[in-house]
Amino acid sequence: MVKFHDLNIARVKDAVAQKHTLRIACRLGYEVVAVTTVLKNGDELTAAPPPIELQLTKEEQQNFQQLSRITVVLSDKTNNSYLGNDKIKSYDILAVQPTTEKSFQVACSELNVDLITFDFSTWLGFHLKHQYVQTALRLGKYFEFTYGPAIRDTTCRRYVFQNTTDFVQRKEGQNTIISSGAEWPTDLRAPYDVANLAILFGMKEGQAKSSLTSTPRALLLKAATRRLTVKSSITIGHVTSIPEKDKWKIEGSKPPSTDAGKRQNTDDHDEPKKKKSKKLKSN
Template sequence: MGFCELRTEVDNDSEFSKRRQVELARFLLRLGYDTVAFNVSATGLLKPHHRCQISICDMKDILSPQDASNPPLRVDSRPVMQQLLRMTVTVDDISHLHMVDVSNEIASGYHLLAVCPLTDKVFEQCCKFSKVDIISLDLANRLAFPIKAIDRGVFFEITYGPCLRDAGARRQLFSNAMELVRATRGRNLIISSQAERAMELRSPHDVISMSEMLGLGQGGRGKLCLDANASKLLAQARKRRRKSGHATVTSTSKVDPRERWSIPGGGEEERARGGGEKQDFISLALESDESDSDKVEGNEEELEAANVPEQTAESTVEEKGEGTDKGRTEEKSSSLSQEKMEISPAVKASDRKRPLEQSTGGGPKKDKKKRR
């Protein structure tokens, strides 16, 4: 996946916002972005009028007349731009946070769901238990709570659009962004524009240069905020919206364009497999044949029967070896006993002579007694 712009501001009105969507998507395509998310903002509790009323633009409308008339840039050969619908809810009361959930009926109409906490309690609740895709802090204003170290896999967003409108917001943005980078250690961060007009958009390389001043350094982490981290965020959002326990076999041509984003590849795999024709995705479970299993069992029995004589021969050899070892040990023990029998009388005689010599005082005294 290429560069992603995951927040461009539009109104929740299908007629008025359509022209703005086309304008923003057209300019982002020229800048080199592959993915765009149109954001609708809400505050407090979600109500029925917050339901998604905007739709995805047609690529024929996004491409300018010059691009559509140019053969190398016609719609069929031009890569399709991924369009997403997003909702950002600003919450200042912790009791309103239970409505900000991807499983909510009102929020389920959007591809991405973000929350903007305004208090410390709401921020802690979002970091620990909230079921949202993005936590977007109001970095253009002074934060009412400190940003603590975060170890949970939550994605945070830095928006540079407000700093282009006000110099005071620019100073506050750089200060808060550096604090957020220190708290998150530069992980799970994305950078978005929050642009209301096309003139507020910046190219990916300009955003990467700006990220160096936000504390991300020159190690390439600024680029990760636009491509790798964004693609990881979208993959996580797809998993949250999938229901486990069932499988569906269908053709992507029948899928609603708003739901094709959840299909990896977006239909490109179908064209590659079918040579341009769309096919259905079918998963098959391979099972082994009974004949093959019978053959394997028969071969195992033959091998066991062939190994039996070898084992018996080895056992007889071992028995013979044990017999010879026993004979040798018996011969050694008998020879040792004979040596003991030969040595013991001499030892006893010598032991008897020593006390006599000590008592009589030696040999000369015996000679004197005999002479007398």
């Protein structure tokens, strides 16, 4: 079974409303959900808050996964040096939202981020140049668009359609994820309905479904390599964190240290030879 992802649900101050939104998302069939904190210029950076406790049933709790995400709003003046910070690494996904052409170029080429997102509910203010998009794709970065504003407001809808169709044509639907950007539960829609909407935005049917299932999964794996690995190749973990069934790998890799063990091994090798010789004599 494929898991449906919604990697952008806005963090709201009202805890009860937040719980309700997440519960509705679970009910609609989403299994992986990320709660987004938006960091604008001048805001104080804090570590990732713990996942919100939802009173779900046992089965729902097993299937439902809650992640944290930070979206940094980029402008020309922002200092990007803190993006490798430990506090930023505490979030599961790091996304940037460029507001100018220069910041879009920087986000596509220089910054080590997982996801580039845009505010499609208004006019962007710059053109998404093919050259920058291609460099971002080559570096394995992902793009996102949100359908929430299109449902919320009819004036926003026109801008969302205009921007997303243009965006999908440019990129041919590669490395794109679709998320809700929901502040209220009414902005959410069921996964298959969202796939239908994506066809309206100009995506093909297969792309529309994979932008909710396999592409976000690949994005999460990429984010994990950024956070937890040394140059995307080595991870370091404690021995106790290894599950029971995989412990034989560590025991098997221990070098044989005692002499007694060696002797036993040599005896074992000799025995079959003797047996063979006995057999020959009997014949």
